[in-house]
Amino acid sequence: MASYLSPDTVEEGLSALASGRFRLVAGGTDVYPALRDRPLQDDMIDLHRIASLRGIAACAQPAAGWRIGALATWTDLLKQDLPPLFDGLKAAAREVGSVQIQNAATIVGNICNASPAADGVPPLLALDAEVEIAALSGSRRLPLGDFILGPRRTALAADEMVTGLFLPDPGAAARSAFGKLGARRYLVISIAMVAVTLVPDAGGRIGEARVAVGSCSPVARRLPALEAALRGQPARASELAAMVEATHLAPLDPIGDVRGTADYRRHAALELVRRALAECATLLEMPA
Template sequence: MTLTRPGTLSEALAILADRPLPVIAGGTDFYPARQGRPLPGAALDLTGIAGFRGIARDSAGWRIGAATTWTDIARASLPPAFDALHAAAREVGSVQIQNAGTVAGNLCNASPAADGVPPLLVLDAVVECASVAGTRRIALADFLLGPRKTALLPGELVTAVLVPDPPPGARAAFRKLGSRRYLVISIAMAAVLVATDARGRIDLVRIAVGACSPVARRLPALEAALIGQHLGPELAAFDLTDDMLAPLTPIDDVRASARYRRDGAAELVRRALADLAETPDG
């Protein structure tokens, strides 16, 4: 396979406009997806594009470049609202996978079990895409259309993931359930972002669960039920009703039964809430 490694975004976009090459970043999804099949004759390597890697802050929020790796995220100093993303970064595969795998690759691969998605959903992340025709921004929830399906158009690249400034005092937690503790695809995972008022009552909460539906989903009825609740250890026993879990449509597969996934997701949410109760503001 011939890898073309452009140094600038405009060069990369011009190449793609000319010829629809497969795109590769860390390759940690690209290569396994082609196991047992011949590789394409040519591909476009995104890792040399200037400005594609790294996390930057501007007046509107945070910009995570498309070639930013999970290790970059794990090592970055970020506000507490990013703690779920931080924790997910340390749970993606192994250290070797985290060194090569990128945030954008995780999103573009669009696996229902992509660990990066729930933490970015609770951050209200937006995906920045570019082609020779220009740049557009798509809410992450609209970018992910289904398993292996995204809103990316032919000739487009993801250039960055944008995170608006999180609400004041917000902090987040991530919990993942797998068949073993390390180097494992999620059976379910949950990210929770909360902020509390002066009396310790939840006044903002966002919850997203992954691997229990074709794309990770927010749980609006559960979020509504938590508003006004004291953020304390009692949330470890919070009753998650069917109505609150309605957006989840887990399936039976080699990793788990639908029932186990659903119950596991509910428990992960309770544990993430309890984690946040144990780490109060400041």
């Protein structure tokens, strides 16, 4: 018979995790549907009672930014008053299943599930998110791009749990955008999705650009060549969109499946990148 534990602290959870092969559960919106009609076989640690894992808050360590606790839900994100930097992540939040799912599903759970089509991963990559990991032996941080290793695979060891995400503050002028293509408008697994963050410099040009594409590779990918090409360019929507070329999407490795062919995904990603850049640049052009 499977064991079920509901600890009150991270330390209690880590002690249990170190004692055997447990599965961590937060919102459960990926874990329980995967069971289908099968009974629960795995020993479970339910994290929902650990108060320190809740919330989204500004912080000063390891630098100025925000911490998203491991139990923060997509609804928590949507309801919180956050700067425009979070607009792309909030747009992705509205695409995560139904409102009922958004109420239960956690942002950290979305990355730990490590689906190639996880809606939260591209915008978090574009926000330079770092994953906060704890074990009894100590804690560590990993860039999100190093944390997700492949479909359903992460860098998390058996005795570790993710306690939150850290998002650095690039400045009040930064803006972000998110776009997704699916077979229908809502409640759909994406064919391709794109997230963009643009940070202007003092002269109104692009000081920093981050572009990430999901559902077009085993893991979501940043586009470093495009990011480098965008830096120093005037923040004008039409010009930035026109800069994007098919060669900039070289890191992607899309598959063909029932939702679309590999070529269709490449074309869709190219158009979504152009649109997201134009949207983000338009926001930069608007007066504060």
